[in-house]
Amino acid sequence: MNPEKPKEMGFLEHLEELRWRLVKVLGAIVVGSAISFGYIDEILNLLLYPTKNTTNPISLQVLSVQGMFLIKWFISFISGFIIALPVFIYQFWKFVAPGLKINEKKYALPVVFFSFTSFIIGVSFGYYILIPFSLEFFSGISSGHVENNFSIQYYFSFLTWLMLGAGLIFQLPVVSLLLSAIGLLTPPFMRHYRRHSIVVIMILSSFITPPDPVSMLIMAFPLILLYELSIGVSWLVNREKS
Numbered sequence: 400m401n402p403e404k405p406k407e408m409g410f411l412e413h414l415e416e417l418r419w420r421l422v423k424v425l426g427a428i429v430v431g432s433a434i435s436f437g438y439i440d441e442i443l444n445l446l447l448y449p450t451k452n453t454t455n456p457i458s459l460q461v462l463s464v465q466g467m468f469l470i471k472w473f474i475s476f477i478s479g480f481i482i483a484l485p486v487f488i489y490q491f492w493k494f495v496a497p498g499l500k501i502n503e504k505k506y507a508l509p510v511v512f513f514s515f516t517s518f519i520i521g522v523s524f525g526y527y528i529l530i531p532f533s534l535e536f537f538s539g540i541s542s543g544h545v546e547n548n549f550s551i552q553y554y555f556s557f558l559t560w561l562m563l564g565a566g567l568i569f570q571l572p573v574v575s576l577l578l579s580a581i582g583l584l585t586p587p588f589m590r591h592y593r594r595h596s597i598v599v600i601m602i603l604s605s606f607i608t609p610p611d612p613v614s615m616l617i618m619a620f621p622l623i624l625l626y627e628l629s630i631g632v633s634w635l636v637n638r639e640k641s
Contacts, residue, residue, distance in 0.1 A: 432479030521569030525562035575629035579636035
């Protein structure tokens with residue numbers, strides 16, 4: 400007797416499942432944000448620490464009555480999102496897993512692990528490398544008669560942009576793994592376009608770092624390493640498939 404095939408879900412059933420998985424992700428973000436808000440002063444001190452180590456002093460100002468209140472909730476939300484990231488990855492995987500083949504499902508654990516790990520490494524790179532160099536550069540270009548009094552809202556927006564941007568850029572090996580798993584990316588293709596990719600990386604680095612060659616190279620070097628790592632990941636995936 401043949402085992403019964405699992406019943407295929409209709410369009411509305413897919414929408415309903417997607418809705419509930421999004422609800423779970425939002426719930427995880429809310430819980431993570433609430434936990435973060437309980438430690439918001441410690442988190443703010445950590446994020447403000449880079450301003451204390453610049454050669455030229457930096458002063459931050461709150462320019463609106465409700466400014467500090469909004470900043471605390473903004474930082475709590477971003478922290479909650481980072482805390483909920485494993486839940487988001489898991490829920491996304493549970494949603495797409497039924498449509499994958501058996502040989503594709505074996506990449507689930509590596510994708511979840513490398514995605515979260517790469518994001519945290521990228522955020523750490525932004526905090527420990529990009530932000531100090533950026534603050535040192537921008538605070539040093541003012542003349543002796545101009546004080547570095549920055550808006551605290553702008554400072555945290557700048558901080559968030561660099562840290563989350565670095566976290567997303569460090570997802571390159573994960574993207575390589577996924578595209579290689581479904582057959583859209585191969586090592587010969589990536590090697591062929593290596594020079595083009597390096598040019599794109601240099602241009603991208605010039606946009607997300609201060610306009611000086613040192614900062615650009617500091618950003619470009621790990622991106623080039625990530626590209627080479629992505630070639631290795633693609634080679635491993637294609638070797639497993641052959």
